[in-house]
Amino acid sequence: MATLAAKLGLKIMAIAFWLGNLLNISFDSQSDPKSQYLGILNIDNIHNPILLVTLGSVISIIAIAIILVRSSIVSLQRLKKSNQELESLVQETSYELDASKASLQRSNFILSRREQQLRKQQNVLFDLTKDKAINQGDFIVAVQNVTRTGSYALNVERASIWLFDKNKTLLHCLDLYQKSLHLHTEAEFLTAAAYPSFFKALLENRIIAVEDVQDDAIFQELVHPYCLPLNIVSVLISRFEVGGEIIGILLLEHTDIEHLWIEEEISFASSLADLLALGMEAQERRRAEESLRVEQKKSERLLLNVLPQEIAERLKNVQSKTKLHLKTSGTIVADSFEEVTVLFADIVNFTEYAASISASELVNVLNDIFSEFDHLVEQYDLEKIKTIGDSYMVVGGLPVPSKDHAVAIAEMALHMQTAIQKFKRTDGTNFSLRIGIHTGQAIAGVIGTKKFIYDLWGDTVNVASRMESYGLAGCTQVTEATYQLLKEKYYLEQRSAINIKGKGEMITYLLKGRI
Incomplete structure (x- = not known):
């Protein structure tokens, strides 16, 4: 101017x-x-x-x-004023642009950080879903994996899992992971009596996110006894359920400074709680399966006490294929064997002895004697058929055919005669056995609709029974058929011809011992 x-x-x-x-x-x-x-x-x-x-x-x-x-x-002057106004407007616009640019940069940074956090959390969840401890029901290991990974994924100092008692009046810390110490421990109990508002909030809310515990009504009961001593400032809680029942909570605690829980963190905590529920369901399923296996083993052991293993397996296969039960299936398994050796043993004069003792004493004596015989059956790989009173029946050569069935029966008979000498009557005298043996054809199978057994039928069974009943106390009597199988290995003494009911006169032999 x-x-x-x-x-x-x-x-x-x-x-x-x-x-x-x-x-x-x-x-x-x-x-x-x-x-x-x-x-x-x-x-x-x-x-x-x-x-x-x-x-x-x-x-x-x-x-x-x-x-x-x-x-x-x-x-x-007007131009100068306009220039000043324009400069002011330009400067103001520049400030606004700079502020918008800074805000955009902050937004991009936050979005980037949230994207990274979300990706990290997704990777953690993916790894946990493949965790064998969770899938196979090893709940303790699964709990420790969840607390540790949750602590690092959300960068919180303390991550813990608490379980409710049956009445939902007590919380027990199953595992507490402290990130700075790299340590898993257990914390104290929390009770509804001491913290009623806290327990009420847990039962009413699946998610609780608190930025400052001192400003939140839910945590007022816990601030002085729990939060302040542990320097806990911010808390995120996610509840988990199994079968619609509230089981426990996942507790994430931030120390020293306040932490604003973002949506991704809350969603992540909820996913961790869901994994805990899956892990607990897997544990319950594992326990149920284990109980089922135990019961199945008990049933199998009981079945094997009644039936030979091969027959029991065949019986189970038949049932699984036909989907029939024993009570409707009649004879499930029946086989014909060309040659088996049958043994009958009877305690001499045991009926008179039984009349002189109590029932419990009678049962105990028979149990002791027959248990000894059972060990011999296992030793010689024979098959016990049944006991009737004081009579004991065993067979060799089935259900799996074998060539040495007569030898195995002969060895058992000799050991039975020795074993019976260990038992005394009340008057101090020894028990004695009559044993009868015969070799021939037989049919074996499972019969009955309820208390089914593996039994043996045929003339061979009848003849073996006659050998026992027509035998001598303390001796083992065998037929000609059995003699022919044993004569090369055992001493056998021929008896005079005896008249056997239903068979007429028969030449029999007394088994004395191994050559």
Whole structure:
């Protein structure tokens, strides 16, 4: 603005000098400029037409110049103000753009961090879903894996799992992981009697997210006895259920400074709680399966006490294929064997002895004697068929056929005669056995609708029974068929022909021992 005024002033001075030259007015440098200027404006010179015209023009020019100067000054002032306003607006806009840019950068950074956190949590959850401890029901190991990975994934100092009691009045910490110590421990119990509001909130809310425990009504009961001593500031709780029943909680605790739980963290904690529920369901399923296996083993052991193993397996296969039960299937398994050796043993005069003792004593004596015989059956890989009173029946050569069935029966008979000598009657005398053996064909199978057994039928069974009943106390009597199988290895003493009921006269032999 000043520059413009100066330029106008110079132009006016130039016009004045031009006028002076035109009027032959001399501007002596030594004269007073003021007087020279006044000379120009001398009234005497006003009557000069040329001068008047010239002065009028000058005055017009000066007036116009003054107007132009004033207008320029006003315009310049307005322009300066507009420039200032524009500069202010530009600066304000720049500030807003910078703020928007910073906000966008922060938003992008937060989004990036949340995306990284979400990806990290997804990887953790994916690894946990493949955890064998969770899937196979090893709940203790699964719990430790969840607390440890949860602590690192959410960057919290403390992660713990608590289980409710049956009445939901007590919480027991199953596992507490402390990140700074890399340590798994157990914490104290929490009771509903001491913290009623806290327990009520747990039972009413599946998720509880608290930024500052001191400002939250739920934790007022826990601030002084629990939170402050452990420096706990922020808490995230996710409840888990099994079969619709509330089982426990996952507790994540941030220490030292407040932590605002974002949606991804809350969702992650909820997913961890769901995994815990799956792990507990797997544990219950594992326990049920284990109980089922135990019961199945008991049933199998009981079945094997009644049936030979091969027959029991065949029986189970038949049932699984036909889906029939024993009570409706009748004879499930029946086989014909070309050659087996059957043994009957009977305790001599045991009926009279039984009449002289109590029932419990009778059962105990028979149990002791027959248990000894059972060990011999296992030793020689024979098959016990049954006991009837004081009679004991065993067979060799089935259900799996064997070539040495007669030898195995002979060995058992000799050991039975020795074993019975260990047992005494109440009067101090020894027990004695009559044993009968016969070799021949037989049919074996399972019969019955309820108390089924593996039994043996055929003439061979009848003859073996006759060998026992027509035998001698303390001796083992065998038939001609059995004698032919044993004569190369055992001493056998021939008896006189005896008349066997239903068979007539038969030549029999007494087994004395191994050659």
